[in-house]
């Protein structure tokens with residue numbers, strides 16, 4: 001009894017359980033921020049465009065900013081589970097907890113949440129603005145992308161008649177995709193380039209990217225579109241400008 005009274009009289013930041021929860025909070029925040037950020041970044045593969053580099057950076061920042069929120073919830077939950085156990089039907093005296101009626105705590109929480117949301121909104125808009133840059137590039141090549149159950153068609157309007165099921169792109173050159181669909185809704189996704197846009201029948205949606213790495217990357221459908229949706233995938237070959245010209249020629253185009 002006397003111990004509870006002494007604890008109650010001490011300011012809240014000097015209480016032992018508060019200090020322990022705070023320590024747990026810091027440890028969990030660092031763990032969540034570090035681990036979750038890495039898992040998110042690595043699960044997408046090495047980035048093959050500046051858009052993807054920006055996206056990964058943004059995901060890492062958002063993870064670090066939200067880690068303390070998850071960390072605080074985890075710390076309080078763990079601390080309660082470990083040291084606030086209670087058996088029987090009579091609730092313990094401290095169950096009538098002060099924080100439940102604290103307008104100050106509510107205000108801090110509402111303002112913090114509001115600021116976090118505002119940060120995510122403004123930051124996201126700046127990154128999206130940056131990503132749209134390639135749409136204005138004067139030297140961009142155009143590719144018409146058509147999704148159908150269950151494959152992708154790539155047409156090269158600068159070289160009429162050239163059509164492929166695998167995408168070929170020159171490195172370091174902006175490309176504008178005019179995306180549409182033949183039958184149902186699909187979603188055009190180049191995983192390692194951070195490009196994902198809906199492919200709707202009867203509409204053309206534009207998106208753009210500048211591939212900055214030579215290699216072979218994954219193209220997938222990201223919208224459940226029927227029985228073989230999971231198999232609706234192909235590849236994008238990012239090659240040098242000379243190899244690209246050679247490929248276009250081999251397909252009957254004039255490079």
Ligand SMILES: [Cu+2]
Pocket residue numbers: 147185186187221222223224225229232
């Ligand atoms: Cu699909």
